[in-house]
Amino acid sequence: MDPEPRATPDDDTNPLRRLSLDDLRLRTSMKWRTYPDDVLPLWVAEMDVPLAVPVAEAITDAVALGDTGYPAGTAYARALADFARARWDWDGLAVERTAIVPDVMLGIVEVLKLLTGPGDPVVVNCPVYPPFYQFVTHMDRRVVEAPLGAAGRIDFASLERAFRHAAADGGRAAYLLCSPHNPTGTVHDAEELSAVAALADRYGVRVVADEIHAPVVALDAGFVPYLSVPGAENGLSLMSASKAWNLAGLKAALAVAGPAAADELARIPEEVSHGPSHLGIIAHTAALRDGGDWLDAVRAGVDDNRRLLAGLLAERLPGVRYRPAAGTYLAWLDCRPLGLGDDPAAAFLERGRVALSPGTSFGTGGAGHVRLNLATSPELLTEAVRRMTVALT
Template sequence: MGVGARSSSFANPLEELSLERLRRRGSMKWRTHPADVLPLWVAEMDVPLAPAVADALREAIDTGDTGYPAGTEFAESLAGFASRRWDWDGLAIDRAAIIPDVMMGAVQVLRLITGPGDPVVVNSPVYAPFYAFIAHDDRRIVESPLGPDLRIDLDTLEETFRSARRQSGNGRIAYLLSNPHNPTGTVHTSEELAAVARSARRYGVRVVADEIHAPLVLPGASFTPYLSVPGAEDAFSLMSATKGWNLAGIKAALALAGPEAAADLHRMPEEVHHGASHLGVIAHTAAFRHGDGWLDALLAGLDANRTLLGELVAAHLPGIGYARPEGTYLAWLDCRSLGLAREQDTPDLAVVTDLAGPAQLFLEHARVALSAGHIFGTGGAGHVRLNFATSQAVLTEAVTRMGRAAVLHAP
């Protein structure tokens, strides 16, 4: 299902803001490190706000529309987007609930379907906050590592489910799926997801799909909503416009339930739905309803940047492995050849800026901030995650600096 980048009348958003203007931002990406550091770490994009989103927010501010969110327009806008972009008409408005953001939604859904001490399976290496949020809510993390090709190892996943079921007896088991996968940029195929659903059904595992990067699938791949595959009727999906339109600071998201999970979703506490900002709902609704053209221009820019990144890595970091991402704006670089892998860390939200190993090398000696691989769990040590949602000038300068640092500190 789905489409990649299409022709657009919008300019490439990644080339619209100068480094000087970006440095005036007050967000985490631009305030965590000194001004001489090029920040390619946290998942914020170097883009202006999409005009449709900016217009909607201005209208709300001009009319003082800053009260409480209401109605179903947010879910309706996502349903329309899903139909246009992914050929999916299965998003049921009566099985959609507003939540503050995707990770808080994941916690709330896991509370509905698991209890303290219950296992939650993840595919490591995976988005670091999965570990923190699950552990902090007193659930037990069980890793099912990705295969060498950075795709879901279906045999390993089935064995993980089987083992968890054997240990839990009649207890509850959940699987927190990243689709598309963060940090690798892998986009799971419909066949892979159908196999996941069959295995989850076989062992009574409830799937919760974090699909926050769903709008960001690049040419050559297609996004499949997890709830669209056979066997996913008792599963959940979490979606928002956060990543596609750079709206992390304007919070809103949706929890979607399959038909067999609707009763569970309806048990979600009422106060959870009040956590989203009305301005956030307005912004996300506008993005899904009117933001296609801007998104197409962004996807074209990201496609060009992932190609450029591959060329830059080959030229300046020839010993570093680059797995060309199929989606997101995140690249997973294998830096184990540098001999700086850090193997013994437990991922935790508190260490998302702990830049040991190659990330520390590139920060200290190249003045480039990347996400350290060890925080993404087993299989992450010796890697870094690089955010390529920036201008080609910044990307080129960053990788050139990294190349110089790697040469100077080669083992």
């Protein structure tokens, strides 16, 4: 196997090209400590970037002041509202209809507790982010799958069947919408989201939108918040700066309610607000307020990597089907033509020493697929495809 390449800081405008592989291997986070050093990790959604300068400065200033107590105030919500207005042309994010939660998935759990009871159904569009299954079942709710269509978009016939089934049980049903969708990267448009709201209203299903990847869309794409479309007034959303600015280790997120769900969100237990990190809130607030240029540089870098990956696969692994998407920094690869079985990630890891997320963990429709993290340098992305090719020889 060839020596591992170095990602060199030869492009100061692209945060994805600032760190070498040696730099990255000094990290102690999950991405870089789960596998041995001979494995190239392109799996979990951490980005190979330095911290945005405004975020680093905000944290450093807080530490210098000893400002490490309990979180308080509405700075995070106000920063998100300003960001939504500037980026998505949405004025509807009202600070008074928000609640601080520890992170998006724990926020989803708390919101689902408000809307559903034990044994109630929660609809998901599979294949989908694995914690949707794990967290929902651990809180004694039932997952009802509504598979995506062949193009990776919402299949409304499938969704209506799932809603009808969920509503027929007589309990309180919810729909956990992933927007932009993980793992496919689909960015739902206003027409689709309006159709979701209308269908949910028809069957009495409550919509909870996971919009953690909302800031990370292609430069030529736009994101539409679910709560901004007609009919979504009783919906709830979970948002965070976590994915867009690589802040998973600095816990904080916001639950946002539509006007007709405000009273329900107000019932969220007060102790939930103790879960986020005060430094996390400081970091997320700084990212949203002052990290726009950095974010746009990342988005441009991810756009470049989408094109690079498409070209590399066409040249070296033409059997892999890849549809570059407009959202997230994740790539969903259909490897079924390679003949590697339901879990090609296992073969890529064992034979090529590259770690990808196995599609089987994403539910129905995931077998034979892998999810690859594009938020790395072009050099490491190229090396990953080379290793995947080696796994087939």
